[in-house]
Amino acid sequence: MIGTVPSYRRTGSALHRTRAPVAIAYCLVLALPAVLFDSPIVLAATLVAVIAAALRAGVGGELARAARLAVPLAVLVLVVNPLVSQQGLTVLVDGPIVPVLGNLDVTLEALVYGAVAGLRVLVLLLVFALYSACVHPDHVLRLAGRVAPRSALTASLATRSVPLLARDGRRLAEAYGLRAGVRPAGGMRERLARSATLTRALGAGALERSVDLAAALEVRGYGAIRRFPPARRPWSRQDRAFALAVAALAALGLGARLAGVASFEPYPLLGLDAGSIELVFAAALGLLAIAPFRTERAGRG
């Protein structure tokens, strides 16, 4: 599972070359509509914008890997919501009454709202994947190190541990298959038992290494770490373009929210604004998200 969490990969895209604070802000504003709006139109547009941004940044593969975790989670939300939410008037399945849980009717409204919630989970996880793959963790550390250096160091170690743990996990699984008398796991129970054994071993190995790592941190003097000095670097074309996109996306999202655009009422009956203004809003989200990547072409030209 840990292999689904993407790590930073340099591709030389405009987003990768953008200074960390702006790149972080860009990822945050991409996630903003998923937080502000319930409308499936806006959520779908945001999903498209995130995927388009990832493709332009050259990290589509990382997003696809993250989707292996995000999609099942989204489906789980979709499935669970109609079972636990008894709101809505359009009953699709007349379920039984179960003690403690109550009535298990499945309504169209709860099903649709489950899909919306699942879509929101998907968008947020993919935005996080985009951030992980495109924003250099060392730059984030340097940024955070100006305020809270120890916390930043801890965060950096956690970031570095992700690919390290993934590699350890692969090695452990491989070595397990090389043991004398070991055959491929048959049934589900056997597979689960083997996974549990390897996960425990992975944890034990990580703890063992953490002791050595803690010793290394001590002897490097990181226990007495100071606030990082500020890095002076002029604003580049990419920095400016992404900063503008951040401002425009934030203004657009907040403005639309305040103006009541793209409202969605799941209960008691579905009510969705799907007029031309919503479609323009959705299109604007996508266009603004990929607009700053045009600096790549300008740079090459």
Add this chain to the structure above:
Amino acid sequence: MAEPLLRLDSVAYRYPGAEHEALDAVSIEVEEGELVVVAGVSGSGKSTLLRAAAGLVPHFYGGRLAGRVSVAALDTREHGPAEIATVASSVFQDPEAQVVMTSVGAELALPLEARGVGGAAVTRAVEETALALGVGDLLERSTHTLSGGELQRVALAAALVTQPRLLLLDEPTSQLDPVGGDELITSLRRLNEEWGTSVLLAEQRLERCLAAADRVLALDRGRLAWDGPPREFVAWAAELAPELAPPAARMFSLAGLGRLPVGVKDARAELRRLGLPPAGAGAVARPEAGARRRPRFPRRRGSAEAALAVDRLWVEFEDGEPARQAVLRGIDLRVGAGETVALLGRNGAGKSTLLRAAAGLVEASAGRVRAAGDVALLVQSPADYLVHERVEDELAPALVQPVLGELGLAHATGRDPRDLSGGERQRLALGIVLAGRGIGGGAPPAVVALDEPTRGLDRPRKAALAERLGALAARGAAVITATHDVEFAAAVASRCVLLGRGIVMADGPTAEVLSGGRYFATEVARVLWPATGAVLPEQGAALLCADVGEEAVPA
């Protein structure tokens, strides 16, 4: 008189819960500008000595410390590792556990930024240190894409970037190939001479570093057994601690030559002084010297006769940085039953990939690998096999007693495998892979492949491993060992295959391959070069005795 940079005064230390002292009445001094090598077998206290000098003992590890340790007049009882770090930097064995950042440039900048240094000073220090350590090309790379050897050099650069007065190194060459190991020692000597950095270096493979040392300390079960110049150390070791004597010194000792050398250059000078220049080109050690202990399995015989047949094997990886690359480029190899083969080559030459392809763990882009039966592979890290909480749980119940008994681990049955020493872990891993098929009963598999099995092992444990592998070969297994340790290769293999950039660069009897090069050659072979055929001290001594004849050798 000036205070020594490092002083240990009657130091005794015991780890929490330990039965014995790890250091016992140790008193040493290291002066400014000295390069001191710490020798000793596993468990002799080398690492503990370095930890005491870094302030980790007792501040980090706890335990009971007696005596006094001071670094640049800072008493480690009063000053913790963070304060000691302002004058002394440490590099440990496992580079994975020392690197903090995700890119090399940031890793080198961090120690300076953590001290509040910024701007151009950081850039300059990072650049200069990277150039000094040969990692300038790696500055933009992600740390998780580096090989073990590259990572070790980065860890060393990060330790040096603050320009410490004292550098504490715990077996820094253990992950490096012979070329990388030699380069690292050369870099250390240069830093020592030009930057004035004092170095305290714990090392198993003394032949690599003795010639660069000003002084040698030898530890034996926590006690200081020797403290003196390298030349006197080799004489002492040859007589009283042969497990620490480097190969050239052992060769001289066996040949009865008086003054034992501390390195290749010294040995060659001594031979010239004795009127024993290395035999001329083409000279070959006599067959009774044991250079070819087993008949070599001929190459290119029918694949039906080979325990392992590799045909035009081509393997490529997509590894992110650098992009897709060919690791093996059309390898042809035949290994016969009962043959012992050493795979040599630089980091990244393709040794591990070849073994993994043999075990079916790597998919070939082209070509094929066929084995006459099972292939048992022992991967680099023995800890990867240790997944249970008790040693006995690692094996099938019926095999616990026979396997642990044969490996000398019966005492550890109920212990947590992760509490075992490095040598014990390595033996247990071998037992897990070969349980019931060569160890603890049963016939061995057709191929036994081992990837860097000697990392962290001292000479007696390497000798025991070589003996065990020889026994498996004698029972019909083709034993293939990928190693950076040319001395171990000379001891264990009847044939050596040298890989470079994914192709076979040399393939022949051990005595030929290991005496025909400059880096992938044993110390004895380098001393006797251009003579070929003698790679072990016994063989070299036989060659020298043949030159000396019956005459007495002047001391």
